[in-house]
Amino acid sequence: xxxxxxxxxxxxxxxxxxxxxxxxxTTGTEMVFAIYLPPxxxxxxxxxxxxxxxxxxxxxxNFMQKAGAQRMAAELxxxxxxxxxxxxxxxxxxxxxxxLGQGAGFYVNSTQAPWQSHYQMYDYITKELPELVEAxxxxxxxxxxxGHSMGGHGALISALKNPGxxxxxxxxxxxxxxxxxxxxxxxxxxxxxxxxxxWKAYDSCELIAAADANDRTPMLVSQxxxxxxxxxxxxxxxxxxxxxxxxxxLVLEQHEGYDHSYYFIASFIEQHLKFHANxxx
Amino acid sequence: xxxxxxxxxxxxxxxxxxxxxxxxxTTGTEMVFAIYLPPxxxxxxxxxxxxxxxxxxxxxxNFMQKAGAQRMAAELxxxxxxxxxxxxxxxxxxxxxxxLGQGAGFYVNSTQAPWQSHYQMYDYITKELPELVEAxxxxxxxxxxxGHSMGGHGALISALKNPGxxxxxxxxxxxxxxxxxxxxxxxxxxxxxxxxxxWKAYDSCELIAAADANDRTPMLVSQxxxxxxxxxxxxxxxxxxxxxxxxxxLVLEQHEGYDHSYYFIASFIEQHLKFHANxxx
Numbered sequence: 001x002x003x004x005x006x007x008x009x010x011x012x013x014x015x016x017x018x019x020x021x022x023x024x025x026t027t028g029t030e031m032v033f034a035i036y037l038p039p040x041x042x043x044x045x046x047x048x049x050x051x052x053x054x055x056x057x058x059x060x061x062n063f064m065q066k067a068g069a070q071r072m073a074a075e076l077x078x079x080x081x082x083x084x085x086x087x088x089x090x091x092x093x094x095x096x097x098x099x100l101g102q103g104a105g106f107y108v109n110s111t112q113a114p115w116q117s118h119y120q121m122y123d124y125i126t127k128e129l130p131e132l133v134e135a136x137x138x139x140x141x142x143x144x145x146x147g148h149s150m151g152g153h154g155a156l157i158s159a160l161k162n163p164g165x166x167x168x169x170x171x172x173x174x175x176x177x178x179x180x181x182x183x184x185x186x187x188x189x190x191x192x193x194x195x196x197x198x199w200k201a202y203d204s205c206e207l208i209a210a211a212d213a214n215d216r217t218p219m220l221v222s223q224x225x226x227x228x229x230x231x232x233x234x235x236x237x238x239x240x241x242x243x244x245x246x247x248x249x250l251v252l253e254q255h256e257g258y259d260h261s262y263y264f265i266a267s268f269i270e271q272h273l274k275f276h277a278n279x280x281x
Numbered sequence: 282x283x284x285x286x287x288x289x290x291x292x293x294x295x296x297x298x299x300x301x302x303x304x305x306x307t308t309g310t311e312m313v314f315a316i317y318l319p320p321x322x323x324x325x326x327x328x329x330x331x332x333x334x335x336x337x338x339x340x341x342x343n344f345m346q347k348a349g350a351q352r353m354a355a356e357l358x359x360x361x362x363x364x365x366x367x368x369x370x371x372x373x374x375x376x377x378x379x380x381l382g383q384g385a386g387f388y389v390n391s392t393q394a395p396w397q398s399h400y401q402m403y404d405y406i407t408k409e410l411p412e413l414v415e416a417x418x419x420x421x422x423x424x425x426x427x428g429h430s431m432g433g434h435g436a437l438i439s440a441l442k443n444p445g446x447x448x449x450x451x452x453x454x455x456x457x458x459x460x461x462x463x464x465x466x467x468x469x470x471x472x473x474x475x476x477x478x479x480w481k482a483y484d485s486c487e488l489i490a491a492a493d494a495n496d497r498t499p500m501l502v503s504q505x506x507x508x509x510x511x512x513x514x515x516x517x518x519x520x521x522x523x524x525x526x527x528x529x530x531l532v533l534e535q536h537e538g539y540d541h542s543y544y545f546i547a548s549f550i551e552q553h554l555k556f557h558a559n560x561x562x
Contacts, residue, residue, distance in 0.1 A: 011507070011536075012544035068349030068547065226292065255292075263293035266349065 004136055007032065013074035014039035017064055022132065026124040027087040028117065033129065034060040036070050040077035041138045048142035048280035049133060050273070051166075052082045053125060053151030053158075055173075056183075057103045060084050063148070066262035072273040076281055079139050083125055085150070087118040099183050100190055106178070107154030108202045110191040119191055122202070126158050126165070144276040146170040148265055149229075153178060153204060156219065156239075160207035163215030167279035170220040170272045172265050173227055176239035177205040183233050208250070209242045219243075219250040220275045222268050224258030285417055288313065294355035295320035298345055303413065307405040308368040309398060314410065315341040317351050321358035322419040329423035329448075329561035330414060331554070333363045334406065334432030334439075336454075337464075338384045341365050344429070347543035353554040357562055360420050364406055366431070368399040380464050381471055387459070388435030389483045391472035400472055403483070407439050407446070425557040427451040429546055430510075434459060434485060437500065437520075441488035444496030448560035451501040451553045453546050454508055457520035458486040464514050489531070490523045500524075500531040501556045503549050505539030 007019040015038040024031040041047045050073070052063050060082045063069065073080050086092075086105030093114040095101035110119035133139060145166045147155035152174025159169035178184020179199045188199040200206040223236045230236075236252055243250035258264040288300040296319040305312040322328045331354070333344050341363045344350065354361050367373075367386030374395040376382035386402035414420060426447045428436035433455025440450035459465020460480045469480040481487040504517045511517075517533055524531035539545040 010540055010542050010544040011505070011538040011548070013548045017544055065347050065543065068352065070544075070547065071349065071551075224292070257292040259291055261291050262346065263291040263298055263351075266351065267292070267294045270352075 002132065004132070012036065012070045015041065015070065015074050017070065019060065024124060024128060026120045026128040029087040029089050029092060031084055031087065031124065032060055033081060033083040034064050035133065035137060036064065036073055036080040037137065038074045038077050038079060041079060043138060046138050046140040047077050047079050048144070049079045049081055049139045050276050050280070051125065051130070051143060051145040052080055053107060053145070053147030053154040054082065054085050055147070055149030055151050056085070057098050058085050058151070062262065066266065067269050068266045069269045069273065072270045076273055076277045078273065078277060078280055079137065081129065081133055083129055086121060092118045095190070097186070100187055104150065104187065106150055106187045106191060107157065108188070108191050111198070112191060112193045115191050122158070125154065126162060142167055142280050144168040144280055146272060146276070147174070148172045149260065150175055150183070152221070156204040157202050157207060159217040159219070160204060160211060163212070163217065166217055168218045168276050170222075170275055172222050172268070173224060173229070173234055173260055174204070174221060174236070175233060177203060177235050179203045179206065181233045181235060205238050205242045208239065208248050209246055211246055211248055213247070216249055218279060219248070220272060221250065221252045222272070223252065223254050224260065224264045225254050225256050226258060227260045229260055283413065285413070293317065293351045296322065296351065296355050298351065300341065305405060305409060307401045307409045310368040310370050310373060312365060312368065312405065313341055314362060314364040315345050316414065316418060317345065317354055317361040318418065319355045319358050319360060322360060324419060327419050327421040328358050328360050329425070330360045330362055330420045331557055331561070332406065332411070332424065332426040332436075333361055334388060334426070334428030334435040335363065335366050336428070336430030336432050337366070338379050339366050339432070340384075343543065347547065348550050349547045350550045350554065353551045357554060357558045359554065359558060359561055360418065362410065362414055364410055367402060373399045376471070378467070381468055385431065385468065387431055387468045387472060388438065389469070389472050392479070393472060393474045396472050403439075406435065407443060423448055423561050425449040425561055427553055427557070428455070429453045430541065431456055431464070433502070437485040438483050438488060440498040440500065441485060441492060444493070444498065447498055449499045449557050451503070451556055453503050453549070454505060454510070454515055454541055455485070455502060455517070456514060458484060458516050460484045460487065462514045462516060486519050486523045489520065489529050490527055492527055492529055494528070497530055499560060500529070501553060502531065502533045503553070504533065504535050505541065505545045506535055506537050507539060508541045510541055
């Protein structure tokens with residue numbers, strides 16, 4: 001297991017926000033992640049973990065700086081782990097677009113050159129990172145997962161593909177049907193190739209429609225109705241319909257006037273953390 | 282009075298975060314500021330305003346994105362106005378250092394070339410900006426002022442130099458004795474010249490020592506004890522001592538483990554907003 005190098009440490013709401021660098025065997029690169037440890041976490045008391053997956057162009061820092069999540073995490077006694085959104089570095093394939101390559105890993109395991117040598121973000125966030133976190137910090141094996149936009153997609157597919165691994169999942173403004181929208185089609189064509197059938201393994205609408213009746217993870221999705229990407233890229237009604245058709249426990253909440261920014265996330269992160277606490281704490 | 286050009290608008294906690302650009306007659310440049318209007322603000326209901334002054338290198342955006350202040354401002358019904366930290370633009374004098382020139386106006390009225398033609402931040406934040414805000418938004422004339430580091434200095438001097446104009450003042454990690462510390466000495470020498478007597482008009486320790494017994498503004502100062510600038514630049518004990526000697530109502534709270542970052546501000550902004558609400562609401 002890789003060694004953790006501490007990059008920074010800030011006290012926040014009685015707990016600690018810390019950033020770490022490590023060499024990932026999954027991506028074959030150095031990866032950076034942040035963890036917020038609430039004041040309840042100690043050598044003698046392990047706390048549950050919410051994994052947060054960020055959206056296009058983000059790093060581990062955006063959520064920790066802008067969402068205001070630490071306040072409620074400290075109150076509820078939940079740790080938060082925020083990974084980066086892709087492998088990075090000079091040796092890592094990239095693209096000029098903000099929506100492909102570094103900062104845009106889409107939480108899939110790439111099968112196509114030049115991406116597949118490092119873009120293995122699905123395995124990184126669902127396997128290597130939780131193992132690393134659970135081995136190195138005072139956390140237990142109760143996990144939930146959440147995210148925003150591309151990270152909302154990542155959170156939903158991670159829960160849907162791993163029944164029982166996450167006790168709950170939530171998303172702000174997620175890309176729920178990437179096989180059918182421009183962001184997803186561009187990224188999946190690059191990372192996964194031309195076989196559209198292979199894309200469906202990372203599409204929340206497809207996964208929720210196929211979910212077994214015994215494999216259910218409680219899900220909350222929040223969507224702003226003034227989100228500039230709502231109609232073309234996000235299409236939350238498709239997920240709601242697929243969930244309803246398969247009797248899947250998903251709640252979609254829509255909020256008048258809110259956009260795609262962190263001001264929306266900050267406004268409702270308390271609700272999401274309390275939702276996860278129902279299952280984690 | 283200058284015309285306001287709206288730059289952006291985000292719904293947050295039921296209210297609105299908006300950014301504006303205007304031509305300032307005080308600085309002779311375009312200036313940008315942000316305002317958070319809580320849900321209580323309306324054509325028929327005016328709300329009080331907390332002015333927030335940011336620290337070195339910041340713009341109007343840092344506080345609005347990172348402090349998590351909107352939640353409690355929405356609950357208490359207080360608007361927040363965050364100006365930029367200096368005039369900016371190609372025609373505006375600058376310096377290579379992060380602690381002088383653009384992003385480092387120090388909230389003084391410069392008297393020295395090449396700075397004095399635009400660096401009139403004291404008049405901008407205490408006069409032009411409040412007039413502009415009170416003429417254009419659903420706010421009343423109840424004002425308080427707060428800030429961080431260089432902006433904490435700005436908040437304290439603004440309240441001390443204008444008894445009655447602000448109902449309360451607070452600061453995180455403020456520069457309280459700029460005439461005696463490197464950041465202040467560098468900036469004041471440039472903006473105000475060699476006459477150290479002239480510097481004292483912008484030094485909180487000097488101002489609080491000289492405050493008339495009838496001119497008192499309730500003040501709260503919060504300081505992290507792991508702040509890397511504590512001993513050399515911030516020296517809060519000097520302000521506490523000067524306040525005590527003159528019977529000035531200042532409370533200094535010191536917090537173990539907290540540093541100079543926005544993680545500290547976010548952790549205690551609720552307390553500061555409730556402090557101001559005692560006088561504003």
